[in-house]
Amino acid sequence: MMIDIRDLSIVFGTGRLRVEAVKNFSLEVEEGEAFGLVGESGSGKSTVLRAICGLAPVARGSIAIAGAPVKTPRDQKFYATVQMVFQDPYGSLHPRQTVDRILSEPLSIHGLRDQDRRIVAALEEVGLGPGYRFRYPHQLSGGQRQRVAIARALILNPKVVLLDEPTSALDASVQAEILNLLERLRAERGLTYVLVSHDLAVVTHLCRRLLVMRNGEMIELTDAETLRRGEPQSPYTRELIQATRGFRRGTAPAST
Amino acid sequence: MTGAPLLEVEDLRVRFHLRTGTVEAVRGVSFSLGRERLGIVGESGSGKSQTARALLGLTPPPGEVTARRLTFDGIDLLKASRRTLRSLRGGRMAMVMQDPKYSLNPVMTIGKQMVETYLAHARAGKREAREKALAMLEAVRLRDPERVFSLYPHEVSGGMGQRVMIAMMLITDPDFLIADEPTSALDVTVQQEVLRILDGLVAERGMGLIFISHDLRLVSSFCDRVLVMYGGKVMEELASGDLSSAQHPYTRGLMNCLPSISGSSHPLPTLERDPEWAK
Numbered sequence: 001m002m003i004d005i006r007d008l009s010i011v012f013g014t015g016r017l018r019v020e021a022v023k024n025f026s027l028e029v030e031e032g033e034a035f036g037l038v039g040e041s042g043s044g045k046s047t048v049l050r051a052i053c054g055l056a057p058v059a060r061g062s063i064a065i066a067g068a069p070v071k072t073p074r075d076q077k078f079y080a081t082v083q084m085v086f087q088d089p090y091g092s093l094h095p096r097q098t099v100d101r102i103l104s105e106p107l108s109i110h111g112l113r114d115q116d117r118r119i120v121a122a123l124e125e126v127g128l129g130p131g132y133r134f135r136y137p138h139q140l141s142g143g144q145r146q147r148v149a150i151a152r153a154l155i156l157n158p159k160v161v162l163l164d165e166p167t168s169a170l171d172a173s174v175q176a177e178i179l180n181l182l183e184r185l186r187a188e189r190g191l192t193y194v195l196v197s198h199d200l201a202v203v204t205h206l207c208r209r210l211l212v213m214r215n216g217e218m219i220e221l222t223d224a225e226t227l228r229r230g231e232p233q234s235p236y237t238r239e240l241i242q243a244t245r246g247f248r249r250g251t252a253p254a255s256t
Numbered sequence: 257m258t259g260a261p262l263l264e265v266e267d268l269r270v271r272f273h274l275r276t277g278t279v280e281a282v283r284g285v286s287f288s289l290g291r292e293r294l295g296i297v298g299e300s301g302s303g304k305s306q307t308a309r310a311l312l313g314l315t316p317p318p319g320e321v322t323a324r325r326l327t328f329d330g331i332d333l334l335k336a337s338r339r340t341l342r343s344l345r346g347g348r349m350a351m352v353m354q355d356p357k358y359s360l361n362p363v364m365t366i367g368k369q370m371v372e373t374y375l376a377h378a379r380a381g382k383r384e385a386r387e388k389a390l391a392m393l394e395a396v397r398l399r400d401p402e403r404v405f406s407l408y409p410h411e412v413s414g415g416m417g418q419r420v421m422i423a424m425m426l427i428t429d430p431d432f433l434i435a436d437e438p439t440s441a442l443d444v445t446v447q448q449e450v451l452r453i454l455d456g457l458v459a460e461r462g463m464g465l466i467f468i469s470h471d472l473r474l475v476s477s478f479c480d481r482v483l484v485m486y487g488g489k490v491m492e493e494l495a496s497g498d499l500s501s502a503q504h505p506y507t508r509g510l511m512n513c514l515p516s517i518s519g520s521s522h523p524l525p526t527l528e529r530d531p532e533w534a535k
Binding site for chain 1: 299300414443444445446447448470471472473474476477478509510514515516517518519520522523524525526527
């Protein structure tokens with residue numbers, strides 16, 4: 001078992017402002033699997049990812065990576081195993097650092113030598129030539145930035161990559177390129193993915209198993225094949241499937 | 257759909273003269289709009305939003321707008337005085353923007369903003385404006401309009417905020433509405449509901465609507481006609497629900513690169529851009 005989460009609860013605030021963002025959440029992801037978390041904003045899907053990385057206050061429950069419970073705060077070994085790619089490639093790269101500097105930072109932190117070769121190789125892997133190495137983020141397009149963010153996550157050779165809406169800020173054609181890149185990298189390196197997205201089509205494209213969440217609760221654990229056949233259990237999942245097909249006139253009037 | 261079209265656009269061009277040279281964001285777009293729903297689809301940088309802005313005279317300086325013809329209900333928008341434009345905008349022509357968080361005034365209650373809009377365009381008293389605002393909030397199916405009326409924009413959710421925007425834009429009974437990515441900032445299920453409200457109001461009032469989005473599936477399921485834009489030009493015009501018969505390689509490429517629940521190829525086909533298209 002690569003990721004094992006048991007009875008996780010995440011609580012923000014206290015007293016009147018107390019919000020239980022994730023309730024009794026359990027998840028098992030095998031090594032080499034791509035697992036999807038689907039839901040709307042406020043469903044707690046991103047909070048689960050952040051909790052794995054130690055970025056959210058865990059009230060109860062346990063998280064184990066590769067059989068070992070994670071330490072709080074997370075140690076260096078954890079980040080050598082688990083890396084994250086964020087949604088917004090405009091916000092997740094330092095605007096005053098070159099691509100070279102962005103990629104060399106994790107190497108320096110982890111005391112890895114041979115930086116020069118690793119940086120060139122990492123760029124090559126995500127389909128960027130060495131010509132991009134000394135550019136600043138503002139000199140790159142959205143898709144190129146997301147490639148740099150992926151290169152930064154992969155440069156430490158992690159086993160698990162957490163993907164938080166990696167393509168939702170991108171154009172459709174660029175989204176296809178990034179999805180293909182992620183799929184190829186997983187196949188080549190045997191990576192384990194947890195992909196968070198509001199787009200069922202993106203999740204079913206990349207992941208075999210997936211979990212639908214709403215208001216911090218687990219609604220349905222299902223797989224892409226079931227959704228393909230149009231046989232989800234919960235009405236909420238059906239609603240999500242419907243929404244990916246575009247607008248339909250004359251459907252039931254919704255309430256506020 | 258009788259008589260002259262509501263809006264006629266011929267050879268619309270938007271240029272930005274920059275230090276580094278001239279950028280032509282919109283390059284010869286022509287179309288006409290009756291009381292119907294027209295969709296404009298394109299990726300970022302395709303010029304779809306600049307087209308919409310130019311129609312309303314909202315091209316940011318130093319942008320330069322030229323056209324052989326740009327008329328709204330017989331009024332030449334390029335020659336119209338600022339005063340005429342001001343009375344048209346927000347009155348007979350309105351625009352719903354992408355993100356309610358940035359397009360509503362954060363320090364004014366929702367009710368006050370709506371009343372202000374109405375009073376700027378209609379000769380009416382405060383009480384009438386208030387009643388009209390409440391009626392509009394009800395028309396966009398907000399529960400408890402009185403409460404929403406007295407709230408500030410940060411106190412409502414994204415979906416509610418977008419409905420407030422629609423209510424505010426429709427309060428002056430415009431003939432023509434531009435919706436620029438009106439649901440892109442919303443959750444998928446909320447998106448459906450906002451679209452349903454917009455659809456109902458447009459049909460009920462017989463407005464002309466230009467619906468701008470990057471989402472080809474959404475636009476083609478919502479609109480009567482769709483213009484596909486790339487590099488500031490219209491690549492192709494499609495009838496609604498007729499995506500499968502798209503001819504242009506760009507449209508077909510855009511469609512094919514979308515993953516689908518009912519199974520998509522691995523890897524996804526990517527879009528090969530032909531420099532010829534932009535010529």
